[in-house]
Amino acid sequence: MTYQALYRVWRPQRFQDIAGQKAITQTLRNALMQEKTSHAYLFTGPRGTGKTSGAKIFAKAINCHFLKDGEPCNECETCIAITNGQLNDVIEIDAASNNGVEEIRDIRDKAKYAATSADYKIYIIDEVHMLSSGAFNALLKTLEEPPKNVVFILATTEPHKIPLTIISRTQRFDFKRINTRDICDRMRYILNQEKLEFEEAALPIVARSAGGGMRDALSILDQAISYGDDKVTVEDVMSVTGSLTQELMLDYFEAIVTHDTKKGLSLLQEILADGKDAARFVEDLILFSRDLLVYQQAPQMNELLDGAKVDTAFKALSDTISADSLYQMIVILNGTQTELRFTNHPDVYLEVATVRLTQLEAIHSNFTVSSKQQESKQEEIPTTFDNPKITELENELLQMKKQMQSLMVNGSSKTGTKKTKPASKKAGNNQFTPNTTAIYSVLKEATRENLTQLKNVWPDLLNMLSVTQRAMLKASTPVAAGPSGLIVSFDYDILCQKATNDSELMEAVKQFLGKLVGYGPQVICVPGEQWPIIRGQYVKQLKSQPSNEKLVEHETVGQVTKPDQTIEQKEKAFAPVKKQLEAVDTSEWDSLEDFVPPSEEDDKIVTEAMTLFGEKMVEVKND
The missing domain is CATH 1.20.272.10 (Zinc Finger, Delta Prime; domain 3)
Structure with missing residues (x-):
């Protein structure tokens, strides 16, 4: 077969051919012109964005004796040999199939020898995240202090799987997804060079289907050319990609x-x-x-x-x-x-x-119509006190008003000078709804030790994540943790929702926590505004646990005992509830009374005492 796929024929041979990565290519070109190249680079990013191509272009440029504006000439013997993959001093390794310790030790031993026909010996390790832990350790010392004129270029799509000790010894470049316009410009250039007919409107459809990868775009374009008999039309591209007109x-x-x-x-x-x-x-x-x-x-x-x-x-x-x-x-x-x-x-x-x-x-319209109908009906109701329905509603309203005033007076007397937090704005109908069932299951087995441990390593976890993932978790904090689950509170609902839907982020957090603390808990996200409410409901649920026998609530929060129990038995019965309450982060609570209201029996006893001895003679104390 003499035919080659477009993405192979038109692989970038100069930095300016790499689409959509101008910041990276400009940095590398300036470093080459100023002779300030590093000994190790890490190229990360989605598939088909130019990582491996950029590594090969860098290998040519650093060894080219006819460098112009940081670009290789692609005409000298060294450039041609590297392009054809025939230069022994440029070694490309697939870490997916060579991920053992022995392979890396072989690289370490051979790196000591000088380059034979080029100025620099270049090691390009693709999919470097596939290396085993032992292989990373074997590479670490060589990567830190490599021999003279040896450059390592590591490429990966999953940088979060690479140890921080490796990342810190490299210059990291994050290749981003290529936007639709840059992909279209590159495809237009290739089609013109190939002298193929195409419809301009077909190129954006191919670009959107590629998902930000140039290699995928050229593969789809190759299919469309074959489908349309060397002509690219909108109809053919629609058929190939499954898009809609x-x-x-x-x-x-x-x-x-x-x-x-x-x-x-x-x-x-x-x-x-x-x-x-x-x-x-x-x-x-x-x-x-x-x-x-x-x-x-x-x-x-x-x-x-x-x-x-x-x-x-x-x-x-x-x-x-x-x-x-x-x-x-x-x-x-x-x-x-x-x-x-x-x-x-x-x-x-x-x-x-x-x-x-x-x-x-339609729902909105029906709601509007029904509202207008209700308003018209209300206008038809005579505003007279002789109407029994109005009288009944007014009595109910008056009763509710008295109850509200009573609650406000009682609430102010109980809370005293307690600080009140400003009411937060609701997010409306699109407010994120956390999984309360999963939260309760975590709280059931949560411990203070687990929470303290995860809080201590949380900053280290953020440093291990990528820039995008770190930004998403920047405004978050662990609030409860157990052996198999972790509850994380977010300051903003939108970040909470995005983190919950980002399966890659959740998996990365789980894996990194496994490395930091020895186990990877399942992460459950909850908005910061809703966490105190859920937490309070859980505490109330603990206090109102059902029992077949008559129980007596003591003034100690959450303690539930039987009348005929000894002190040891009471403490034993109280221990599980106390453990669960301690597992919940109470740093933001003003008072436990906010979440555990006094029992009806306590109120009844106080009322009877005041009736018997007089209100001035009774003094209520909380231990």
């Missing part, structure tokens, strides 16, 4: 705007019957909603649109649908996208989402 999306959105559930479900069935991918369908709807929203807010900035074509139908839909509706649609579609990851029946979730979307504005 704008006309089909406009029909679907029309069903949503007109609240036509039947039409929406029919379109959905046609889309699925054509073999369209469910995840791609939801992704296209989210991006199209985003384009509508952007066009509504800034119609003159068409360059911000992510592939949508601004035609008459698009403008008409933009004028018809409201921004609030688009916000709610994106929320619903985002939730559906998350649910599709964990189900074997994506069509069910898509049907549910379609029904919700088509009835979204």
Whole structure:
């Protein structure tokens, strides 16, 4: 076979050919021109973003004698040999299949010898996170003090699996996902060089399907070229990627705007019957909603649109649908996208989402109509005290008002000069709802020792995470922990929700905690505003545990004993409850009375004492 895939033929040979990584390529070029290169580099980032290509270009540039503006000439003997993989001094190793101690020891021994035909000996270790612990230890000393004229370049897609001792001895460069525009520019250049016909509108569709990877984009483009007989059209790209045409999306959105559930479900069935991918369908709807929203807010900035074509139908839909509706649609579609990851029946979730979307504005409209009807009915009710219904409602309102005043007086007398915290703003209908069942199960086995241990290593854990993951957990703190679970409180609801949905982050936290404390607890996220409420409900549940015999509550918080028990038996009965209460972080509590109100029996005893001896003679003391 003489044919080679596009991503192999058009692998970048200069730094300027690497799309979307200008900050990294500029830094490396300046370091080469100023002769300030390091002995070890770590290239991290998603697949197909240029890590291995960048390592090979760096190997050529550092050994090229005709360097120009930090770029290799690609014409000298050394550059050609490295490009063809024929230079013995540039060693590329796949750590996935060479991850043992012996392989790394062999590298360590051979690194001592000088380069034979180049100025520098370059070791490129791909997927370095696959190395075993022993292999990392064998590499550590060599990486710290390598022989002269030896450079190590480590590449990985999972930097969180690399020991910190390795990362600290390298210069780290994080390759980011390539945006749609840069991918389109690169594909346009390749198609022009290959002298192939293409439709401009087809390139953004390929770029979006690639998910930020140039290699994936060129692979999809290769399929589209073969499918269309050396011509790239929108229709062919749609068939290859399983994406939706704008006309089909406009029909679907029309069903949503007109609240036509039947039409929406029919379109959905046609889309699925054509073999369209469910995840791609939801992704296209989210991006199209985003384009509508952007066009509504800034119609003159068409360059911000992510592939949508601004035609008459698009403008008409933009004028018809409201921004609030688009916000709610994106929320619903985002939730559906998350649910599709964990189900074997994506069509069910898509049907549910379609029904919700088509009835979204209808519900709001019905609510508005019913509210107006209620207002009109209230106007018809005569405002006279002779109406028995009004009299009954006024009596109930008066009774409730007295009860509220009584509660306020009693509450102020009990709390005294206790500080009151300002009421926090509610997040509305989209407030994150934590898993209280899982939280209660963690609190049931939580201990103060586990919580203290995890709090002490929490800063070390943050340092082990990537920059993005560290930013997400920066405003978080452990509040309860047990042998198998950890509850983490977040200052912001949105960060709590993102962390909960980020399975990669949760797995990284679990693995790193396993390295730091010897076990990896299951992490449960809870918003900081809701944690005191859940915590208080749990404490009340502990105090009101059911029993078949009559129990007496003592003034000690949470202690439950029987009348005929000895002191030792009472302490033994109190121990489990006390242990669970201590496991909950009480640093933010003003008083335990906030969460454990006095029992009705205590109030009754105090009232009877005041009746017998007089209010001035009775003094209530809390031990």
